[in-house]
Amino acid sequence: MNRMTSKTSHSLRGRLLWFVLVAILLAAVLQAITAYRGALQQADALFDDHLQQMARSLQGGVPPGFPLAESGVNDNFDLYVQIWGPDGTQLFRSTHSVLPPRAVLGFSDVEADGNHYRVYSLQTAAQTVQIAQDLGARTARARSLALKAVLPFAFLTPLLMLAVWWVITRSLAPIERARREVASRAADDFSPLSDEGLPDEVRPLVDELNLLFGRVRSAFDAQTSFVADAAHELRSPLTALKLQAQALRRTEEDPASREAGIARLNGGIDRAIRLVEQLLLLAREEAGTGQAGGEPVDLQEVVKLAVADVLPQAGNKHIDLGLTDNQRGQTAIEIKGQREALRILLRNLLDNAIKYTPTSGQVDVSLQVQEAQAVLNIEDSGPGIQPEDLPRVFDRFFRASDVPAETGSGLGLAIVKVIAQRHGATIALDRSTRLGGLKVELRFPAIPATTTPIPSRVDA
DSSP states (O other): OOOOOOOOOOOHHHHHHHHHHHHHHHHHHHHHHHHHHHHHHHHHHHHHHHHHHHHHHTTTOOOTTOHHHHHSSOTTTOEEEEEEOTTSOEEEEOTTOOOOSOOOSEEEEEEETTEEEEEEEEEOSSOEEEEEEEHHHHHHHHHHHHHHHHHHHHHHHHHHHHHHHHHHHHHHHHHHHHHHHHHHSOTTOOOOOOOTTOOTTTHHHHHHHHHHHHHHHHHHHHHHHHHHHHHHHHHHHHHHHHHHHHHHHHOOSOHHHHHHHHHHHHHHHHHHHHHHHHHHHHHHHHHTTTOOOSOEEEHHHHHHHHHHHHHHHHHHTTOEEEEOOSSBTOOOOEEESOHHHHHHHHHHHHHHHHHHSOTTOEEEEEEEEETTEEEEEEEESSOOOOGGGGGGTTSTTOOOTTSOGGGOOSOHHHHHHHHHHHTTOEEEEEEOTTTSSEEEEEEEEOBOOOOOOBOOOOOO
16 A cells, blocks of 8 residues: 655745735734824824814804805814803804704713714803814714825835845845756766855855765765776676686596686685675775764674684684783773674774785784774784885775785775774774784774773684
């Protein structure tokens, strides 16, 4: 049964536009509401002030030709006026006025004949003036003024949102350009991405991508070279196997010759198998499948296991192989890494030491702590390595000039280098002043360990 999995994704441009434009819209709405309410309050205060001014202008009576006296209603303001004398006699009343024949000094709201009025009454020694305005008409005019105050927001908000959209789109254009550049490049194109015009927040990401491209290019080149070298190295032993098989077919019935041919064929097959194993091991280590993690590994135990792996080879050549007792009673030495990868590293070094050490020779392994580092030394009594060959001994498929081609694949030290680098270890090759052969020194970063005594020498 196929299980469908959904991945949530989002566009940075879309998210920025969404949040910014919504924020602008909400801010504009709040500002418009505030401006609208403020305009209503200002209009209300303005109309009240207008009522007061009109009442004061009528303190001396209605002047001749005054609009209210002629028509009773001012079509511009819907004002109604009543004036009483000191004895309560009504001196003036607007036509169509429905105000009650009484006055409350100051401002008041009056309901008459189903309508609401805003009334202001002013009393002097000579008369009492009452002036009123229809609240419905007053509110309509106030809203009209308030809407005019809101109109700028209605026009400017879309313009501001358009400007923000343009700025965000323009600012993110370099990121889109980088995306198109990555999408359109070939699989083997690891050239750096251009950081021209990129914002400071994105430039570190592009820089890291360029560094990654550089590492991938190095790995790709190394893999290409590895495949080419592997094809070349495999061609020779396979060709030799084919020739040996043909020679074996032509061999006469002489049992001794036939057995010698079979032995040579088996030896060639063993060398081919060993070469393929080394190739696969190197490819696995370079691919990172055995990458060192945070697991503490007892280096002393790994050394013992590696020594035990090569003891049969040392015994066949009567080589004195063992651990020197440099730190009797000291604590065990632990490092962070992978146990099996470290075992392969040490086994390859010991295998090389045994292979190139003459019969009845000596190979010593020592492990100690120096300046907070785990230091492993492997010394042998062999011929060592010529100084001109030292810079290349860790190259893949490299064999020293004085070493026969059938003695190895040239991959052992290359594997050692890869594993050592991934464990943060450094390798130094020198001549052993004590045994006269090669001295290999490995330095690992050490971590605190439990108190486990280091055993004394283990001999083959």
